[in-house]
Amino acid sequence: MKKQVHHVFFSPTGTTRAVIDGICRGTGLADGVVIDLTHDTGVSSSFGPEDLVVVGMPVYAGRLPKLALERFAAICGNDVRVAAVVVYGNRAYDDALLELCDCCSEQGFRVVGAAAFVGEHSFSSLEVPIAQGRPDKEDLVRAEAFGQHVAAQLQALDLAEIPGNRPYKDNPVFPGAAAESDPEHCIRCGQCVEVCPADAITMSAALPETNAEECLWCEACVRACPTQSRAVVLPKIREVAERLHQTCSERREPSCYFEDAQC
Ligand SMILES: Cc1cc2nc3c(=O)[nH]c(=O)nc-3n(C[C@H](O)[C@H](O)[C@H](O)COP(=O)(O)O)c2cc1C
Numbered sequence: 001m002k003k004q005v006h007h008v009f010f011s012p013t014g015t016t017r018a019v020i021d022g023i024c025r026g027t028g029l030a031d032g033v034v035i036d037l038t039h040d041t042g043v044s045s046s047f048g049p050e051d052l053v054v055v056g057m058p059v060y061a062g063r064l065p066k067l068a069l070e071r072f073a074a075i076c077g078n079d080v081r082v083a084a085v086v087v088y089g090n091r092a093y094d095d096a097l098l099e100l101c102d103c104c105s106e107q108g109f110r111v112v113g114a115a116a117f118v119g120e121h122s123f124s125s126l127e128v129p130i131a132q133g134r135p136d137k138e139d140l141v142r143a144e145a146f147g148q149h150v151a152a153q154l155q156a157l158d159l160a161e162i163p164g165n166r167p168y169k170d171n172p173v174f175p176g177a178a179a180e181s182d183p184e185h186c187i188r189c190g191q192c193v194e195v196c197p198a199d200a201i202t203m204s205a206a207l208p209e210t211n212a213e214e215c216l217w218c219e220a221c222v223r224a225c226p227t228q229s230r231a232v233v234l235p236k237i238r239e240v241a242e243r244l245h246q247t248c249s250e251r252r253e254p255s256c257y258f259e260d261a262q263c
Pocket of ligand 1: 062
């Protein structure tokens with residue numbers, strides 16, 4: 001059977017998905033399954049022994065979103081080759097790439113490549129842009145080149161090359177607050193309910209209600225709202241966004257790791 005490339009990602013605001021699709025395109029392999037962990041738990045798919053899996057997750061506070069890891073945990077690697085990819089908002093990826101490589105290894109995958117790409121920061125807005133428009137054309141050219149290179153890799157990567165520390169940084173603590181809808185503009189279309197990866201939003205008789213304990217701050221609902229009525233950002237998020245806008249404006253480039261080369 002023809003070798004295939006499988007797309008696996010968690011991507012509330014779409015940048016991780018765009019990078020993973022670019023990498024998969026670059027491999028030149030036939031498309032296999034698409035496992036969208038943003039909304040589904042991974043199923044143990046029947047990957048062929050010569051296939052390649054490309055898995056991507058966004059960086060949250062230098063780590064990976066717990067929900068993404070829980071959903072990914074249901075997939076067994078069976079020594080199938082994997083490229084582990086994180087996408088971060090131009091600040092830093094800290095321990096996240098190492099964490100993803102470790103998870104892939106623990107689940108039985110053979111990690112043959114790893115990379116960190118930049119995506120527009122979830123907290124970015126027109127007024128306070130952070131890595132706006134990324135991944136852009138140049139990033140996608142790099143993603144395709146990474147895909148082409150990783151498709152030829154057979155040997156497991158030495159994880160000592162991957163930046164990051166064990167134990168990893170502490171997971172972020174979300175202080176029990178979430179975006180809310182503005183009653184003046186909300187049209188109760190239910191888009192926010194649909195896109196929430198954590199199923200934290202329910203439609204009540206008046207307005208969508210958010211369970212702040214479950215909210216990831218991923219901003220998927222804010223981006224999806226057709227009337228911008230969820231653009232009411234939390235003061236804490238605005239503070240972080242303004243700081244990042246000031247301190248992380250210098251463009252960072254993708255980093256790619258293989259056993260025998262860098263690209
Ligand atoms: C709660 C939270 C924490 C984040 N922490 C980081 C971080 O530590 N470093 C960074 O560069 N970007 C960080 N980001 C930005 C995301 O990693 C980045 O925007 C990514 O492209 C989002 O992926 P997505 O579009 O697939 O959702 C964070 C975003 C969120 C929502």
